[in-house]
Amino acid sequence: MxxxxxxxxxxxxxxxxxxxxxxxxxxxxxxxxxxxxxxxxxxxxxxxxxxxxxxxxxxxxxxxxxxxxxxxxxxxxxxxxxxxxxxxxxxxxxxxxIAEEGYPISLKEHGTDFLMENRHLWMRTPKQNAILRIRDEINLAIRQFFHDRGFVLIEPPIITPSACEGTTELFEIDYFGENAYLSQTGQLYAEAAAMAFGNVYSFGPTFRAEKSKTRKHLNEFWMIEPEMAYVDFEGNLKVQEEMVEYIIGRVLENRKIELKILQRDTTVLEKIKAPFPRITYTDAVKLLQDGGFEFQWGEDFGAPHETYIAEKYDKPVFITHFPTKMKAFYMQPDPNNPEVILGADLIAPEGYGEIIGGSERIHDLELLLKKIEEENLPREIYEWYIDLRRYGSVPHSGFGLGLERTVSWICGVDHIRQTIPFARTLNRVYP
Missing domain, CATH: 2.40.50.140 (Nucleic acid-binding proteins)
Known part of the structure; x- marks a missing residue:
């Protein structure tokens, strides 16, 4: 049998x-x-x-x-x-x-806090099981996408000596008497690997200490971060489009039962085909102002702003050319307008917000040194990163995809905490 x-x-x-x-x-x-x-x-x-x-x-x-x-x-x-x-x-x-009587999660309705307290059992239920199986499919699809295109997987360190994107969101730890931090991103290390291997990607946990309680934030989450030598801004966007289309296709093909359990409207996902529409940050600001939002150039988008912009499209939309001062020090300014960067955020439909952020990276040594000085960053900590511009620097680009936000969007899940086996949020570190 x-x-x-x-x-x-x-x-x-x-x-x-x-x-x-x-x-x-x-x-x-x-x-x-x-x-x-x-x-x-x-x-x-x-x-x-x-x-x-x-x-x-x-x-x-x-x-x-x-x-x-x-x-x-x-x-x-x-x-x-x-x-x-x-x-x-x-x-x-x-x-x-024979399980003991009184299993905590019955078939009646339970509050979210109770369910998160019993996450080790909640994941056995059909919807939670379906979400995590779709997460597994997305995980595999991402690895297959990059493997088939000759990318090399590089694992960056989780413990780092410095911030990559901002000092206010770091988890500081005592590293044998020295200050160190849980990684915000593997990007800088992936850049080093790109100069050795050409096209690489990292796939691992990242940590942000921001005290946010929104449905789109976790304090520990997983990022996919490709870095590509000799790839410019346009080439970077093309890889992002192809990757998202590939992921969606794999889920639609292989996870029909799980999508049905979640009652996901797959007609929305079936429309996700490259190329994706684009709008510059400047035009997006005007769009918001015309829509009645009190929003000024140079401000960052919040969830209502991203949702309003996304509603104008039935596919993910790139918002490009953000103000230079808003973004990280390593992002390449537009040669035609140094006030904005050659970068973009990819906004998912249906109110799910940003799922990818990326840019062309600064490859000129003098410009990078100038940016480090302007932002008062401790140069000695970044000397190894500066070396990448001293020895064989080339134009290169990369991006970061938030795995949980992507799972949340594809599954049609309300809160990101359901998209990771054991969520770490502002008020939750158990189980």
Missing amino acids: NSTTIENISKYEGQEVILKGWLYNKRSSGKIHFLQLRDGSGFIQGVVVKAEVSEDVFENCKKLTQESSLTVKGLVQKDDRAPSGYEILVKEVTPVH
């Missing part, structure tokens, strides 16, 4: 199989038990008919509590009403462990 997972159950229609998993829920009608089973790969209904099984099997089903672990043997049958398209006519049930 074949042992299989729920995800692969379609291969065994009309055959008897063995499933190993847990009982998500149960209901009975006296002569039939309906077992809602999960095995980590999906959910399926097992039907236990009293007249078709031994008395011991039927009695064992009565003893099963929510989240008991068990092994099931049964016949795979087509069922178009089920999310998986199948159900199992159960022949045998073998309990592995």
Whole structure:
């Protein structure tokens, strides 16, 4: 008899199989038990008919509590009403462990704080499971996208001696008597790797100590940060478009059941094809002012501003050429207008805000030194970074994609804390 997972159950229609998993829920009608089973790969209904099984099997089903672990043997049958398209006519049930009564997460409504306190159990539920499986698909798609294009994966350090983007958002640690910080970004290190390998990307956790409580912020999250030698501003945007289109395509192709569980409107995602529309920061400011917003050139966009701009398009939109003073010291000013940078943020549709920020990087030594001085950065800490402009400097570009924000948008999830296995927010470090 074949042992299989729920995800692969379609291969065994009309055959008897063995499933190993847990009982998500149960209901009975006296002569039939309906077992809602999960095995980590999906959910399926097992039907236990009293007249078709031994008395011991039927009695064992009565003893099963929510989240008991068990092994099931049964016949795979087509069922178009089920999310998986199948159900199992159960022949045998073998309990592995009968869970204690009083499982914390029942099928009733629970408050978010309670659910986050029990995140280790909440992720077993269909919607949370679907979100994290889509996250896994996006993770794999990103790696495949870059691998197929000859990028080399480089892992930057998590402990760094300096800030990359701003000193107010750093988690400071004692590093054997010296001040060090949890990394805000792997970008500077990826730039060094790009000068060695050409095209690289980093994929890892980053940390921001900002005291934000919005639905779009975490204090620990994952970033994908490519850096590309001999790639200019235009080439940078093209890679971003292709990557986002590729990710969406992979999720639509491979995670249909999960998107259905989340009731995601996939027609919105199906429209995501390159090229993406663009609007300059200056034109976006005018758009906001014409729309009744009190907004001045040089201010940063908030969530309402990004949402208003995004509503004008049915695809992600690039906002380009931000004021130089708003952005990080390493971003290349536009040669035609040094007041703005050759950079862009990619704003997702449906109010999900910025998912990518990127730019062409400064490659001229004197200009980089000038920027470091203007921003009063400690030059000695950046000497290794300055070396990249001393020895074989070339025009180069890169960007950072926030994994959780991307998952949130593709899944249609309200709050980013649901898109990571164990969220770290302003008031949460447990479990």
